[in-house]
Amino acid sequence: MATxxxxxxxxxYGVGLIGGSFALALKKAGAVRHVIGIDRSPAAARRALELGxxxxxxxxxxAVKDADMVLLATPVAQTAGVLAGLLPFLGEDAVVTDAGSTxxxxxxxxxxxxxxxxxxxxxxHPIAGxxxxxxxxxxxxxxxxxxxVVTPLAESRPEDVDRVTDAWRACGAIxxxxxxxxxxxxxxxxxxxPHLLAYALVDDIANKPHADLLFQYAASGFRDFTRIAGxxxxxxxxxxxxxxxxxxxxxxxxxxxxxxxxxxxAAGDGAALEAVYGNAQRAxxxxxxxxxxxxxxxxxxxxE
Amino acid sequence: MATxxxxxxxxxYGVGLIGGSFALALKKAGAVRHVIGIDRSPAAARRALELGxxxxxxxxxxAVKDADMVLLATPVAQTAGVLAGLLPFLGEDAVVTDAGSTxxxxxxxxxxxxxxxxxxxxxxHPIAGxxxxxxxxxxxxxxxxxxxVVTPLAESRPEDVDRVTDAWRACGAIxxxxxxxxxxxxxxxxxxxPHLLAYALVDDIANKPHADLLFQYAASGFRDFTRIAGxxxxxxxxxxxxxxxxxxxxxxxxxxxxxxxxxxxAAGDGAALEAVYGNAQRAxxxxxxxxxxxxxxxxxxxxE
Numbered sequence: 001m002a003t004x005x006x007x008x009x010x011x012x013y014g015v016g017l018i019g020g021s022f023a024l025a026l027k028k029a030g031a032v033r034h035v036i037g038i039d040r041s042p043a044a045a046r047r048a049l050e051l052g053x054x055x056x057x058x059x060x061x062x063a064v065k066d067a068d069m070v071l072l073a074t075p076v077a078q079t080a081g082v083l084a085g086l087l088p089f090l091g092e093d094a095v096v097t098d099a100g101s102t103x104x105x106x107x108x109x110x111x112x113x114x115x116x117x118x119x120x121x122x123x124x125h126p127i128a129g130x131x132x133x134x135x136x137x138x139x140x141x142x143x144x145x146x147x148x149v150v151t152p153l154a155e156s157r158p159e160d161v162d163r164v165t166d167a168w169r170a171c172g173a174i175x176x177x178x179x180x181x182x183x184x185x186x187x188x189x190x191x192x193x194p195h196l197l198a199y200a201l202v203d204d205i206a207n208k209p210h211a212d213l214l215f216q217y218a219a220s221g222f223r224d225f226t227r228i229a230g231x232x233x234x235x236x237x238x239x240x241x242x243x244x245x246x247x248x249x250x251x252x253x254x255x256x257x258x259x260x261x262x263x264x265x266a267a268g269d270g271a272a273l274e275a276v277y278g279n280a281q282r283a284x285x286x287x288x289x290x291x292x293x294x295x296x297x298x299x300x301x302x303x304e
Numbered sequence: 305m306a307t308x309x310x311x312x313x314x315x316x317y318g319v320g321l322i323g324g325s326f327a328l329a330l331k332k333a334g335a336v337r338h339v340i341g342i343d344r345s346p347a348a349a350r351r352a353l354e355l356g357x358x359x360x361x362x363x364x365x366x367a368v369k370d371a372d373m374v375l376l377a378t379p380v381a382q383t384a385g386v387l388a389g390l391l392p393f394l395g396e397d398a399v400v401t402d403a404g405s406t407x408x409x410x411x412x413x414x415x416x417x418x419x420x421x422x423x424x425x426x427x428x429h430p431i432a433g434x435x436x437x438x439x440x441x442x443x444x445x446x447x448x449x450x451x452x453v454v455t456p457l458a459e460s461r462p463e464d465v466d467r468v469t470d471a472w473r474a475c476g477a478i479x480x481x482x483x484x485x486x487x488x489x490x491x492x493x494x495x496x497x498p499h500l501l502a503y504a505l506v507d508d509i510a511n512k513p514h515a516d517l518l519f520q521y522a523a524s525g526f527r528d529f530t531r532i533a534g535x536x537x538x539x540x541x542x543x544x545x546x547x548x549x550x551x552x553x554x555x556x557x558x559x560x561x562x563x564x565x566x567x568x569x570a571a572g573d574g575a576a577l578e579a580v581y582g583n584a585q586r587a588x589x590x591x592x593x594x595x596x597x598x599x600x601x602x603x604x605x606x607x608e
Contacts, residue, residue, distance in 0.1 A: 127523045147521070176521075189509060190522040194529045196565065197501060199584040204561045205493060206587035215591045217451070217480075218494040219431045224528040225498045229588050233581035237574050244569055251566055255559070257508045261500065262555055265548055270541050277537035280503040283510035284533050287519045 005166055007032040011058060011067040013082055015039045015048035017130060018099045019073030020138025023053050025171035028140040036063050040074075048135040061085040064094065069167065072098035077238040080109040083121075087114060095160040097122045101187065101235075103151045103180035105242040110153070119157045122164045123180060124150045125187075126173060133232055144172030151180040188246035193254060195236055196247065198229040309470055311336040315362060315371040317386055319343045319352035321434060322403045323377030324442025327357050329475035332444040340367050344378075352439040365389040368398065373471065376402035381542040384413040387425075391418060399464040401426045405491065405539075407455045407484035409546040414457070423461045426468045427484060428454045429491075430477060437536055448476030455484040492550035497558060499540055500551065502533040 026032040037054030148168035341358030452472040
């Protein structure tokens with residue numbers, strides 16, 4: 001790593017939306033000199049090279065030997081396998097980070113595989129997604145004004161935490177910090193459960209005998225409600241399993257809420273329904289207003 | 305009504321998004337001469353007049369005496385009361401229609417109130433909505449390329465069905481036809497249930513002790529998933545109650561689906577989760593592609 005904070009060699013595992021956008025954003029900021037991409041799909045790696053997202057295709061884990069930073073942008077269930085593969089080639093000064101949507105499982109995988117070198121690992125999660133995938137979906141401004149949640153391990157080397165947050169800051173992200181377990185409880189509630197609910201609704205409708213008629217009348221509200229059901233099934237299978245305990249807890253709370261609403265609906269209790277709907281409308285409006293107020297000045301790093 | 309299909313006098317009950325946009329669209333098309341607006345809020349009626357949405361404010365139901373068309377754009381629970389009020393003043397040649405999101409209850413209200421004059425009533429539902437309300441939200445192109453579902457009663461006079469569909473066609477809408485009960489089953493599935501689910505999720509989160517922390521990390525996926533929870537609680541209370549039986553049926557099917565997913569999640573059955581997620585992703589993609597294919601040429605009336 002150059003003394004001015006520029007990354008000399010960055011290796012990204014997974015050259016799709018998340019990894020590819022990280023590389024493009026760092027290049028745009030002049031914060032990286034050389035990017036090597038590794039992907040289980042040779043076609044995706046070639047495409048990323050053609051698009052200028054990466055400067056070279058890494059054939060195997062030995063590609064990390066000159067890296068000063070490695071980003072894992074692969075489904076979270078692959079973390080242990082990828083770390084085990086690259087460990088023999090990892091330099092003492094390199095930092096490894098990830099972009100997975102769950103953090104406690106990633107922390108556990110890192111501890112179990114990296115052992116006495118786990119201090120070189122700094123888990124993190126950029127809060128930016130789209131329902132598109134692959135190198136073509138990567139853009140240099142994906143992270144501008146978005147949150148990056150760093151979830152350092154107790155063992156993470158402080159200077160490595162800084163290197164990782166500096167890189168995401170160079171991508172335009174706003175840095176937040178949570179403990180891995182806290183991160184997972186928060187995202188089970190506001191991200192993982194909504195994904196499961198959206199997938200469940202579309203699957204439910206698609207399996208009905210008159211699904212074609214139903215879809216014919218689905219409109220913009222349905223489209224927005226189910227947008228997240230366009231996300232990668234493999235990625236969300238992994239997230240659901242990795243954060244299973246927290247997700248089950250949130251699902252059970254929601255099922256209890258639906259059972260209550262069902263009772264009120266069956267009883268024709270309009271006042272109770274309106275109270276729930278009104279409370280939700282107010283809470284959402286307050287949330288949107290708070291987001292918009294926060295976004296009015298150019299977003300700055302104000303939460304670390 | 306002029307012989308060329310132009311409406312001489314239109315009376316709209318409710319001068320907000322739906323009623324106001326209908327008036328603006330007909331004016332834009334040169335399909336109406338004079339619009340009278342009636343609203344329970346005198347301020348809204350005045351505002352609609354200032355904005356040129358209506359040409360006069362009707363003080364009471366006697367305003368319908370010269371109408372050749374009356375549109376009810378009020379919450380569905382008010383249908384019977386509004387019809388009872390206007391019936392004594394309604395001309396023999398006038399047609400009354402509505403824009404409510406439920407149809408079986410509206411049909412029942414019309415039969416019970418209008419009795420031997422129910423043939424003058426043609427229920428309908430424009431499939432266009434936003435989470436904004438009031439005269440300021442009204443726009444002349446809200447219905448362009450959107451569906452209007454006419455749900456005629458067996459008693460509806462055929463020429464009145466044509467007058468209503470001609471008016472919506474003049475607004476740019478694509479005309480579809482369903483029986484009232486069929487309409488309600490379809491919309492319970494693709495509209496009413498998603499609204500209930502979105503309200504329930506936001507209310508659930510808002511009531512948690514750490515709601516502020518959770519909302520802080522809610523991102524664009526959550527925003528889209530819950531957009532419909534920004535809709536009017538009063539309107540959706542009425543819809544939920546009016547279509548209660550169909551909505552309960554859809555909710556129960558969905559709860560059964562969630563119970564199954566919960567079991568799979570608790571068992572760590574990744575393959576089963578991925579199958580559901582993958583089926584949903586495929587079904588949604590096929591649906592979006594079908595919509596986009598249908599929208600590629602200028603939308604024409606092709607479904608009646």
